[in-house]
Amino acid sequence: xxxxxxxxxxxxxxxxxxxxxxxGIEVDLVPVPRExxxxxxxxxxxxxxxxxxxxxxxxxxxxSVLACFLKGNGRFEKG
Amino acid sequence: MVEIDCRGKAxxxxxxxxxxxxERAGGEFLLLLDDASSCENVERFLRRQGAAVEVEKKGREFxxxxxxxxxxxxxxxxxxxETVVVYINSxxxxxxxxxxxxxxxxxxxxxxxxxxxxxSRLILINSGVRLATEDSPVLETLKCLSEExxxxxxxxxxxxxYGLKEKVRVGKISNMYEIVETLVGADRLIRP
Numbered sequence: 001x002x003x004x005x006x007x008x009x010x011x012x013x014x015x016x017x018x019x020x021x022x023x024g025i026e027v028d029l030v031p032v033p034r035e036x037x038x039x040x041x042x043x044x045x046x047x048x049x050x051x052x053x054x055x056x057x058x059x060x061x062x063x064s065v066l067a068c069f070l071k072g073n074g075r076f077e078k079g
Numbered sequence: 080m081v082e083i084d085c086r087g088k089a090x091x092x093x094x095x096x097x098x099x100x101x102e103r104a105g106g107e108f109l110l111l112l113d114d115a116s117s118c119e120n121v122e123r124f125l126r127r128q129g130a131a132v133e134v135e136k137k138g139r140e141f142x143x144x145x146x147x148x149x150x151x152x153x154x155x156x157x158x159x160x161e162t163v164v165v166y167i168n169s170x171x172x173x174x175x176x177x178x179x180x181x182x183x184x185x186x187x188x189x190x191x192x193x194x195x196x197x198x199s200r201l202i203l204i205n206s207g208v209r210l211a212t213e214d215s216p217v218l219e220t221l222k223c224l225s226e227e228x229x230x231x232x233x234x235x236x237x238x239x240x241y242g243l244k245e246k247v248r249v250g251k252i253s254n255m256y257e258i259v260e261t262l263v264g265a266d267r268l269i270r271p
Contacts, residue, residue: 010182013182014178014182029182029185029186029216030186030189031186031189031190042182042186
């Protein structure tokens with residue numbers, strides 16, 4: 001199970017990736033899934049177990065997460 | 080029945096019109112032609128796509144009655160069996176900011192994983208070969224595509240140039256002969 005974090009812009013995505021990687025969190029960048037938004041965008045993908053830590057780190061870094069989706073069996077649920 | 084009027088159209092227009100009609104047609108359609116060689120070309124094309132074709136000569140005109148259902152399904156199947164080649168000549172996608180280019184390339188390749196119709200081959204040239212090496216941010220994506228049958232060819236000369244031959248972790252090291260053959264043999268070429 002993965003967690004997809006939607007952020008406000010590509011610049012925020014880049015900053016967040018750097019921040020999370022620096023803290024040793026396994027981060028991947030993925031295209032924003034079609035099920036979630038029709039906009040062309042890039043989202044942050046973290047393992048579910050890192051979700052809480054990642055959200056806390058982003059908040060501490062002053063980055064607000066627009067939405068968090070859980071990806072399992074190809075389906076998305078807002079989480 | 081839908082009529083496609085190809086009378087007075089020069090080659091290859093009738094074949095293109097027939098192709099479009101075949102792709103769109105949910106039902107049967109009738110093609111009107113007034114040139115014998117065009118008629119042969121169109122008939123040959125339609126049969127190759129698996130369509131049922133009946134040709135009727137009416138004076139100087141040719142009426143091609145094209146079968147439904149099967150034909151359209153067959154056309155879709157043929158479309159799927161097309162050789163689609165993706166030619167990647169840089170580790171970055173697009174021209175502009177490098178960091179953005181890298182993100183876009185990751186995003187581009189990951190999207191293929193979710194696509195139903197996968198390309199048959201992916202060619203990596205120049206700095207594009209970095210994508211298949213151990214430090215690549217898309218290594219897992221390429222491995223996944225490779226497992227799904229997408230053949231990944233990395234240019235040997237380029238790997239040699241960048242000193243990356245020992246670091247290739249997915250696909251195979253290829254040469255210009257194979258690369259050019261692949262490009263020439265492709266039905267469709269995608270160059271991001």
